Amino acid sequence: MDAPVAELAFPKCVRLESKPHLFCPGCGHPEVLKAFGYAVDALEIQRKVAFGVDIGCSLLAYDFFNIDTIETHHGRTVPVMCGVKRGNPDAVAVAYVGDGGAYAIGMGSLLNAAIRDEKIFVIVVHNGVYAMTGGQEAPTTLPGTVTATTPYGADNHFVKGPDMIRHVNPTAWVARGITTRQLGLRDLMREGLQHVMDGKGFAFLEVLSPCTLNWGTIERPDKTFEILEGKLAKTFKLGHF
Numbered sequence: 001m002d003a004p005v006a007e008l009a010f011p012k013c014v015r016l017e018s019k020p021h022l023f024c025p026g027c028g029h030p031e032v033l034k035a036f037g038y039a040v041d042a043l044e045i046q047r048k049v050a051f052g053v054d055i056g057c058s059l060l061a062y063d064f065f066n067i068d069t070i071e072t073h074h075g076r077t078v079p080v081m082c083g084v085k086r087g088n089p090d091a092v093a094v095a096y097v098g099d100g101g102a103y104a105i106g107m108g109s110l111l112n113a114a115i116r117d118e119k120i121f122v123i124v125v126h127n128g129v130y131a132m133t134g135g136q137e138a139p140t141t142l143p144g145t146v147t148a149t150t151p152y153g154a155d156n157h158f159v160k161g162p163d164m165i166r167h168v169n170p171t172a173w174v175a176r177g178i179t180t181r182q183l184g185l186r187d188l189m190r191e192g193l194q195h196v197m198d199g200k201g202f203a204f205l206e207v208l209s210p211c212t213l214n215w216g217t218i219e220r221p222d223k224t225f226e227i228l229e230g231k232l233a234k235t236f237k238l239g240h241f
């Protein structure tokens with residue numbers, strides 16, 4: 001117990017100078033990033049990772065780690081990281097993207113990277129909205145959900161990312177986790193990273209994650225938990241695909 005508190009509370013690869021971080025109270029992004037950081041620590045690959053962050057709340061992770069990080073255009077992180085990996089085959093290339101960036105503007109790039117079995121690890125933070133721009137409907141928004149652009153409730157169509165990736169690439173590593181189960185999330189991060197480190201091809205992890213600001217639950221962690229575990233995790237299956 002002699003270690004400074006910060007060392008116990010954060011993965012070693014975290015950049016302490018940039019804390020406290022810029023995410024909203026109760027945001028899920030830091031939980032996802034923390035799980036990722038612990039996996040990087042466990043595999044001792046801090047100097048090998050190339051971390052790409054999308055526009056969206058993911059961009060707030062641009063200085064979260066002491067890891068080589070690149071900020072891309074909205075929806076373009078997957079093709080950028082494919083390029084980084086091809087130019088530097090030793091890199092462990094990771095694309096960190098929101099569900100809007102992955103499944104709306106970036107859907108074509110994502111599917112083609114999966115089909116081509118690019119050797120990158122894609123992490124999609126599924127919060128059911130375009131969080132950074134004010135809570136508009138995302139491709140993952142569930143039917144009936146009121147958002148900034150669906151005042152009468154969203155329609156019946158939504159994307160199930162991991163099912164889609166599995167469909168176009170039968171050999172990819174594909175899973176879905178959730179921020180409420182941090183230790184399981186770390187294991188999934190480690191597996192995804194290991195898959196690309198072993199040169200086996202495309203790895204894809206979607207994480208169910210809260211947006212307390214746009215869900216209107218900043219003051220209600222019980223409601224946040226209810227939406228995550230009671231609604232999202234019931235519709236979007238957790239585990240390996």
Ligand SMILES: Cc1ncc(C[n+]2csc(CCOP(=O)(O)OP(=O)(O)O)c2C)c(N)n1
Pocket residue numbers: 055056057058073074097098099100101102105125127129130131132133138
């Ligand atoms: C080419 C382009 N189109 C649109 C935008 C506006 N924009 C910025 S972030 C964003 C959506 C972010 O949602 P998501 O990808 O789900 O990430 P989140 O903020 O929810 O984590 C949009 C539409 C932009 N920056 N660039």
Ligand SMILES: [Mg+2]
Pocket residue numbers: 098099100125126127128129130131138
């Ligand atoms: Mg989102």
